[in-house]
Amino acid sequence: MYVAAQYSIQGTTAKGIAASVERGVTEGELAPGDALPPVRRLADELGVSPGTVATAYKELRQRGLVVTRGRGGTVVAEAPSVASRRPPRVPEGLVDLAGGHPDPAFLPVLRPPAEVRPVYGSHRAAPRLAALEELTRAWFARDGVPAERVTFAHGALDCVARLLSTELRPGDAVAVEDPGFHHLLDLVPALGLRMVPVAVDPAGMAPDALRAALRAGVRAVLCSPRGQSPTGACFTPERRDELVALLREFPEVLVVEDDHNAEISGASAVSLAAAGLERWAQVRTVSKHLGIDLRWAGVAGDPVTLARHDGRMLMTSGWVSHVLQETVAGLLTDPGVTRLVAAGEAAYTERRRALIGALDAYGIRSTGPSGLSVWVPVRDESAVVNGLRTQGWWVAAGARFRITAPTGVRITTATLLPADARRLAADFAAVLGDAQATYGG
Numbered sequence: 001m002y003v004a005a006q007y008s009i010q011g012t013t014a015k016g017i018a019a020s021v022e023r024g025v026t027e028g029e030l031a032p033g034d035a036l037p038p039v040r041r042l043a044d045e046l047g048v049s050p051g052t053v054a055t056a057y058k059e060l061r062q063r064g065l066v067v068t069r070g071r072g073g074t075v076v077a078e079a080p081s082v083a084s085r086r087p088p089r090v091p092e093g094l095v096d097l098a099g100g101h102p103d104p105a106f107l108p109v110l111r112p113p114a115e116v117r118p119v120y121g122s123h124r125a126a127p128r129l130a131a132l133e134e135l136t137r138a139w140f141a142r143d144g145v146p147a148e149r150v151t152f153a154h155g156a157l158d159c160v161a162r163l164l165s166t167e168l169r170p171g172d173a174v175a176v177e178d179p180g181f182h183h184l185l186d187l188v189p190a191l192g193l194r195m196v197p198v199a200v201d202p203a204g205m206a207p208d209a210l211r212a213a214l215r216a217g218v219r220a221v222l223c224s225p226r227g228q229s230p231t232g233a234c235f236t237p238e239r240r241d242e243l244v245a246l247l248r249e250f251p252e253v254l255v256v257e258d259d260h261n262a263e264i265s266g267a268s269a270v271s272l273a274a275a276g277l278e279r280w281a282q283v284r285t286v287s288k289h290l291g292i293d294l295r296w297a298g299v300a301g302d303p304v305t306l307a308r309h310d311g312r313m314l315m316t317s318g319w320v321s322h323v324l325q326e327t328v329a330g331l332l333t334d335p336g337v338t339r340l341v342a343a344g345e346a347a348y349t350e351r352r353r354a355l356i357g358a359l360d361a362y363g364i365r366s367t368g369p370s371g372l373s374v375w376v377p378v379r380d381e382s383a384v385v386n387g388l389r390t391q392g393w394w395v396a397a398g399a400r401f402r403i404t405a406p407t408g409v410r411i412t413t414a415t416l417l418p419a420d421a422r423r424l425a426a427d428f429a430a431v432l433g434d435a436q437a438t439y440g441g
Contacts, residue, residue: 106344227261
C-alpha cells in the first residue's frame with residue numbers, strides 16, 4: 001500500500017511536492033521505509049506532469065530523505081536527513097551498554113579560564129591560539145602524522161561535513177565503513193552524497209572492498225585508523241600498506257581519517273595519513289578522553305584540503321571559541337589529567353578484553369581489538385536485544401550501524417567491570433540458547 005492513503009502529498013511544483021514530503025517526514029507522518037506513490041500515479045493525483053514529480057523525487061534523493069529501491073519504488077530513507085537516527089531511550093533500571101560513552105570516572109573536571117578579557121572586533125584574523133596550535137602539531141607528530149599545517153573545528157562531524165561539502169557535489173559517492181559510525185552514516189546522505197559501503201574486519205577496511213569502491217568512482221573515503229565504531233577495528237601495518245597502495249592509484253580521492261579515540265583506544269597509531277597521500281586529512285577530538293562538552297577537534301591535512309576547510313569556516317562560524325581553546329590547552333598540559341587519561345585507557349582495555357574472553361568461554365565469537373566497544377555477530381538482533389533486556393542489560397542493535405553488513409549488536413564496555421562481564425556473557429549465552437530453540441537452531 002502506498003502512503004498516499006495515509007498522508008496526502010500536496011504541491012503543484014517540484015519544490016512544493018518535495019517540501020510536502022519533507023514536512024511529512026519531519027512531523028512523523030511518513031516513517032522510514034514508507035513507500036511514496038509511483039511518479040505517474042502522484043502526477044495524476046496532483047494534476048502535474050510526471051517530470052515535475054520526478055524532479056521532486058530527485059531532489060529528495062539528493063538531500064537524503066528518500067532512496068530508490070528498483071522495483072521496490074521510492075521510499076523514505078531509514079535515517080532521513082531531517083533527523084539523525086537517535087538511539088532508543090534506555091529503559092529505567094537497565095545497565096546501559098549501548099551508548100558508546102566513556103566512563104565519567106576517567107574524565108577530568110573542566111576548568112575554563114578564570115578570566116576572559118574582551119577583545120575588539122573578531123578573531124577571524126587569528127582564529128587559532130598559538131599555544132594550542134603548537135600542542136596540536138605535537139599531538140599529530142607524536143604518531144607520525146605530518147603536522148606542518150593544522151587547523152581546528154567544532155568536533156569530528158563538523159570537520160567531516162565541511163571537508164565533504166567543499167570537495168564534493170550532490171550525487172557524488174563516498175566510501176564509508178560498513179558497519180560504521182552511525183552519525184557519519186546519517187551525515188553523508190544529509191549532504192546529498194551517495195554512500196558506497198566498504199566491509200570492515202578487525203584490521204579495518206577490507207582491501208578488496210575498498211578497491212571496488214574506488215573503481216566505482218568514489219570521490220572521498222571516510223575511515224577510522226583505530227577504535228572504529230562499532231567494531232573496534234584498528235589498522236595493522238600490513239593492512240595500512242595494502243590500503244595505501246590502492247589509494248595511490250587514485251590520487252584525486254580525498255581520504256579522511258577519524259582518529260577520535262586516539263588517546264584511549266588501547267592500540268598503536270597506524271595511520272594512512274602518515275603515508276604521504278596527496279589528498280588527506282586526519283581529525284582528532286578530545287570528547288572521549290577529556291569530556292563530551294569540549295566540542296573541539298584538531299585537524300591535520302594537505303595544504304589544499306585545509307585551505308578549503310578554513311575558507312568555508314571563515315564564511316560560517318569563523319572560529320572555535322577562544323575560551324574553549326584555552327580550556328583544551330590547559331587540560332592537555334595538566335600532568336594530572338595526563339595520568340587520568342592513561343589510567344582510563346588501561347581500564348578500557350582491560351574491560352574490553354574481559355568481555356571478549358568471557359564470551360569466548362561460551363563459544364560466542366566477538367571482535368573488539370581497540371576502543372570502547374565490542375561487536376558481536378548475531379543472527380537476530382531484536383531477539384538478542386530484547387532477551388538481554390529481560391536480564392537487565394541494554395545493548396545496541398546493529399541496524400543503526402549497518403548498510404549491507406551482517407547483523408550484530410554493539411556492547412559498550414567502558415563502564416563494564418570484569419566481574420559484570422562474566423555475568424553478561426552468561427546471560428548472552430542463555431539468550432542465544434533461547435533464540436536457537438525458538439528459531440530451530
